[in-house]
Amino acid sequence: MNIFADALNWILDPANYAGPGAIPVRALEHLGFTFLTLLLASAIAIPFGFAIGHSGRGRGLAVATSGGLRAIPTLGLLTLVALWIGIGLGAPYVALTVLAIPPILAGAYTGFEAIDRGAIDAARAVGMSEVQILTQVEIPLGLPLLIGGLRSAALQVVATATLAAYVADFGLGRYLFSGLKTRDYAQMLGGSILVILLALALEAVFATLQRIVVPRGVASTRLPVDRARSARPRPGMEPAITKGNP
Amino acid sequence: MIEFRSVSKQFPDGTLAVDDFSLTIPSHRTTVLVGSSGSGKTTLLRMINRMVDPTAGTIEIDGVDIASLEPVKLRRSIGYVMQNSGLLPHRKVVDNVATVPLLRGVPRKKARADALALLDTVGLDRTLADRYPSQLSGGQQQRVGVARGLAVNPNILLMDEPFGAVDPIVRAELQQELIRLQTELGKTVVFVTHDVDEAFLLGDQVVILQQGGRIAQIGTPTDILAHPANDFVASFIGAERGKRALHLERHDGRDVLVDSDGRLAGVLVGDAPGQGVGFR
Numbered sequence: 001m002n003i004f005a006d007a008l009n010w011i012l013d014p015a016n017y018a019g020p021g022a023i024p025v026r027a028l029e030h031l032g033f034t035f036l037t038l039l040l041a042s043a044i045a046i047p048f049g050f051a052i053g054h055s056g057r058g059r060g061l062a063v064a065t066s067g068g069l070r071a072i073p074t075l076g077l078l079t080l081v082a083l084w085i086g087i088g089l090g091a092p093y094v095a096l097t098v099l100a101i102p103p104i105l106a107g108a109y110t111g112f113e114a115i116d117r118g119a120i121d122a123a124r125a126v127g128m129s130e131v132q133i134l135t136q137v138e139i140p141l142g143l144p145l146l147i148g149g150l151r152s153a154a155l156q157v158v159a160t161a162t163l164a165a166y167v168a169d170f171g172l173g174r175y176l177f178s179g180l181k182t183r184d185y186a187q188m189l190g191g192s193i194l195v196i197l198l199a200l201a202l203e204a205v206f207a208t209l210q211r212i213v214v215p216r217g218v219a220s221t222r223l224p225v226d227r228a229r230s231a232r233p234r235p236g237m238e239p240a241i242t243k244g245n246p
Numbered sequence: 247m248i249e250f251r252s253v254s255k256q257f258p259d260g261t262l263a264v265d266d267f268s269l270t271i272p273s274h275r276t277t278v279l280v281g282s283s284g285s286g287k288t289t290l291l292r293m294i295n296r297m298v299d300p301t302a303g304t305i306e307i308d309g310v311d312i313a314s315l316e317p318v319k320l321r322r323s324i325g326y327v328m329q330n331s332g333l334l335p336h337r338k339v340v341d342n343v344a345t346v347p348l349l350r351g352v353p354r355k356k357a358r359a360d361a362l363a364l365l366d367t368v369g370l371d372r373t374l375a376d377r378y379p380s381q382l383s384g385g386q387q388q389r390v391g392v393a394r395g396l397a398v399n400p401n402i403l404l405m406d407e408p409f410g411a412v413d414p415i416v417r418a419e420l421q422q423e424l425i426r427l428q429t430e431l432g433k434t435v436v437f438v439t440h441d442v443d444e445a446f447l448l449g450d451q452v453v454i455l456q457q458g459g460r461i462a463q464i465g466t467p468t469d470i471l472a473h474p475a476n477d478f479v480a481s482f483i484g485a486e487r488g489k490r491a492l493h494l495e496r497h498d499g500r501d502v503l504v505d506s507d508g509r510l511a512g513v514l515v516g517d518a519p520g521q522g523v524g525f526r
Contacts, residue, residue: 127349
């Protein structure tokens with residue numbers, strides 16, 4: 001009938017859920033690959049981002065480098081690295097880590113930059129050490145934007161991770177490449193749909209996470225009063241009027 | 247006692263914020279540094295807790311050169327209150343107040359109990375303890391800032407235009423509150439403002455600053471009003487005009503005081519108890 005129905009049939013076909021190359025296996029591979037890539041990219045980008053955000057130095061360099069990294073075509077880099085280090089998962093890890101670094105780096109330093117300078121200055125003036133400012137002020141307050149950066153990196157990596165199958169028998173991308181080769185368009189589209197579902201699931205996870213990590217005092221700024229008033233009015237949470245106070 | 251000895255500060259961009267500044271700040275008194283922007287008053291204040299290090303000269307606290315002290319440790323021993331409170335938005339009021347004691351290793355329970363007692367001291371209701379700063383009014387936030395400044399029971403309290411961002415009514419309240427606190431606590435307060443009225447109201451010693459931290463005049467408010475050192479001071483404090491320039495007029499057999507705009511300021515009732523004719 002039409003290709004979408006074929007693709008759905010392919011996804012639901014029990015034959016695709018057994019043996020090597022079964023859908024759950026490939027999906028897990030894909031997911032694991034995405035997480036490991038994010039981990040690698042975070043290990044590189046977060047320390048740099050925090051250093052830039054904390055010191056206020058090197059932002060120009062970071063923007064330029066990120067821009068450069070973003071401009072690299074991932075498929076080109078993947079091919080290049082694969083030619084260099086050989087067929088296998090090494091090349092995709094490198095190429096996709098490069099892809100994931102810019103959003104995480106930007107999330108890390110913009111998170112710090114968005115914090116009220118007065119709060120940081122006061123923290124220093126009352127006697128917090130630089131490490132304490134980092135761990136007790138900057139990281140908790142900058143976390144939402146960092147998670148935002150991770151979120152957009154995750155989205156890019158989970159979609160682009162299909163390219164891993166270009167140089168290895170790996171992940172959901174395998175269905176795309178083999179479907180293309182054998183003109184099995186139902187398999188190809190089915191594979192794409194699975195990638196999309198995975199991406200949406202990750203989005204949901206990160207969106208939730210992003211909301212959870214907003215510190216409570218900050219959340220109440222963003223949702224003024226109504227949180228206290230409408231949802232669950234509690235005694236003592238009424239507008240701030242108390243005896244003898246301005 | 248805080249002593250500035252020939253202190254200068256040149257910023258990396260070449261600006262000379264403070265040039266050869268010397269001043270003795272007596273203990274247990276309020277010293278107000280007042281001047282317009284560019285007078286270096288905030289820079290001078292921030293030198294006391296080493297938020298800014300001088301490029302020349304020395305600063306001593308009770309005879310100890312602060313350059314020999316570790317900045318973080320020094321800052322934890324000095325109270326600091328700034329404009330816009332500078333509270334940590336992700337911490338509850340009580341935790342903000344307890345910040346420094348906790349850093350100094352005071353057990354959590356005691357730090358919290360002390361913080362609650364400090365809320366009483368600064369006139370805040372204890373029910374506010376578990377609020378976040380964003381849920382308080384500007385005046386309340388500023389009181390929390392003062393409580394935080396007092397949390398380690400410091401000898402010295404630095405206040406950088408602490409009431410600059412609140413409305414005039416709240417400001418007047420906070421000023422009276424500070425006067426009350428200071429009568430009780432007797433800290434060495436160094437207060438920075440650009441508001442002459444505030445300086446005269448709060449200061450035991452008032453230091454009027456010109457550009458580059460040059461001292462135009464030091465004295466009690468009465469000294470300065472009675473004998474402005476020069477034209478700059480006279481015009482800065484507004485001695486020749488408005489509500490400070492009063493003259494006597496005879497009206498139906500009574501002396502009334504009228505300001506330079508012709509507005510009635512009051513009546514002359516003779517000597518105030520023990521003070522003579524004062525402005526306050």
